[in-house]
Amino acid sequence: MRDPYEVLGVARNAPPEDIRKAYRQLAKKLHPDLNPGDARAEERFKEAAGAYDLLSDPEKRRRFDAGEIDAGGAERPRQNYYRDYAGNAEAQSRYRNASGFSDFAAEDDFLAELLRQHERQARQAPGADRRYQLAVDFLDAVNGATRRIMLPDGGFLDVTIPPGIAEGQVLRLKGKGAPSRGEGPPGDALVEIAVKPHRFFVRQGDDILVELPVTLAEAALGGKVKAPTPTGAVMLSIPRGSNTGTVLRLRGKGAPRPGGGHGDELVKLKVMLPETPDAALEAFLAGWQPGADYDPRREMQS
Numbered sequence: 001m002r003d004p005y006e007v008l009g010v011a012r013n014a015p016p017e018d019i020r021k022a023y024r025q026l027a028k029k030l031h032p033d034l035n036p037g038d039a040r041a042e043e044r045f046k047e048a049a050g051a052y053d054l055l056s057d058p059e060k061r062r063r064f065d066a067g068e069i070d071a072g073g074a075e076r077p078r079q080n081y082y083r084d085y086a087g088n089a090e091a092q093s094r095y096r097n098a099s100g101f102s103d104f105a106a107e108d109d110f111l112a113e114l115l116r117q118h119e120r121q122a123r124q125a126p127g128a129d130r131r132y133q134l135a136v137d138f139l140d141a142v143n144g145a146t147r148r149i150m151l152p153d154g155g156f157l158d159v160t161i162p163p164g165i166a167e168g169q170v171l172r173l174k175g176k177g178a179p180s181r182g183e184g185p186p187g188d189a190l191v192e193i194a195v196k197p198h199r200f201f202v203r204q205g206d207d208i209l210v211e212l213p214v215t216l217a218e219a220a221l222g223g224k225v226k227a228p229t230p231t232g233a234v235m236l237s238i239p240r241g242s243n244t245g246t247v248l249r250l251r252g253k254g255a256p257r258p259g260g261g262h263g264d265e266l267v268k269l270k271v272m273l274p275e276t277p278d279a280a281l282e283a284f285l286a287g288w289q290p291g292a293d294y295d296p297r298r299e300m301q302s
Contacts (some may be wrong), residue, residue: 002047004055008023008055010049011231020056023048032045033117065209123184126127127177127186128177128186132149135194135195136193141195142203163255164258165193167192171192172191176189177190204266206254206257206262208230208255208263212267212268218242222237225238236248247268249265
């Protein structure tokens, strides 16, 4: 934070009247209501408010001049700025409401009216939003569900999980946040979704990926096998001569899309031999001779 004397443009030995006058001039020039959308002006207004807060307090000014505290007040946990004063009814500050400006606001009707407007806005401000995180099962995120969040005070929130919600998305529950400290409406509850991993499904965008084990005979001869999807098992046709890594597409069996429709399920085949020795299979393979054009390692040869 800059030197408060530099911020207000006054000498280090300036009397309180000069400090008050300098701040009044900056406040009228930089007030957010007079500079809508001007982030630089708003930052300078906050800076001027902080400087005036320090220099208008004789004890703070004495300690700052003596090097006991810095421009931010040192021992204070954080520097309070204009937006905190306007929006936080708990802020213990001389700028909590328009009365904190009574030492100079009465001298300027225009500035006084601006401060009265902010006081009314503070009374009508909504309560604070409250943030929560909700872990949901993979299939609940895909298909939708209703889950409950237990609150520290013993209450609860019922959260409707829309179908197709993704990791990190935030649901807003209107009016389920903190009550207003004045006359405004309550804030909202913001629920961030964390999706638990599934034991064999993986989501990629709106598509669902799954690795499906098949037997050697199913891969070589083809056939129909049962394949899992997020909404239940379906029969999947395995083409003759399939291999490990072959990907088959089940259209519309993925996650719901925000604009309508569904993604697909991509089924990656994995050829599995029996875990225990199979004498019949070994006998067959012992007598099988691959064709001359069959070489699974052809591309690895130099």
